[in-house]
Amino acid sequence: MMPICLSLQHVSKGYGAGIARREVLHDVSLDVRRGEMVAIVGYSGSGKSTLVSLLAGLTQPDVGQVLFDGAAVSEPGPERGVVFQNYSLLPWLSALDNVLLAVSQVTPGKSTADRRDRAMHYLELVNLAHAKDRKPAQLSGGMRQRVALARALAMDPQVLLLDEPLGALDALTRGELQKELQQIFLRENKTIVLITNHVDEALMLADRIVPLSPGPSATLGTSVEVALARPRNLAELAHDPTFVQLRAEITQTLVDSKRKAPSSQQRQGISAPKYQPRQLPARSLRRPSALASS
């Protein structure tokens, strides 16, 4: 078995002070093995971004620790690349220059030509070579997210932290990028932590899925292994008994954890993880409304 690469050990994190303090994450523990793709699935507002910020070293836990290769994480580092939901590209730079900027940070001794080759390689990997000279404003949401992914990959991090990277995209573009992400994962063999509120997306991509209960004081549940062969195709998987069973199991865990959550949750208007109902088989185990009515 591969060694543990990234680890959260009994981590708690809250915001505010005194009586205004609100605990977002409580006693969260997670071990991610090298080469593994772990998906963390949770409701909106449950603390998923806080979790990524902790893994990235952008914020520090109040209790517990975050370890990378056994050493405490205290700041962001090039071995942990992050892709956020909102692209975060520099608007005045072309797609190529956005990637080049990242390449320059990790290859200080290389020639300009070498850096450019490397940046182009990653733009090609995300099928964007043709749009290399376009500025972010001239790119669609899906294309911007591809640039953000190319930029993160170009730094050759050991771990990729993907914080709802496809969350801002329409369903069709999302489906396309899920396929590309799968190809990249298979080719690059990276360790990936994917944060998502889509159960199907997690099942399509991950080796293991960990449910995050709704906050406040959200915590990770028992992880579920996704024993489905790759490459995976969501349309085909909709008829696969293992897929259907895993989806029902994970959804039920999330629904149960929401039921058990403090009643203040309902008042905060937290929305449920999204389904892609058109892919449900006719004799699906759960109706989409099961989540909404819980």
Ligand SMILES: Nc1ncnc2c1ncn2[C@@H]1O[C@H](COP(=O)(O)OP(=O)(O)OP(=O)(O)O)[C@@H](O)[C@H]1O
């Ligand atoms: N810097 C901060 N200061 C105070 N409260 C914060 C801060 N960051 C997050 N929170 C609160 O912590 C809770 C969890 O936020 P977080 O962004 O981690 O959740 P999330 O699951 O990523 O949400 P979403 O899916 O909506 O992006 C929210 O109630 C949020 O308002």
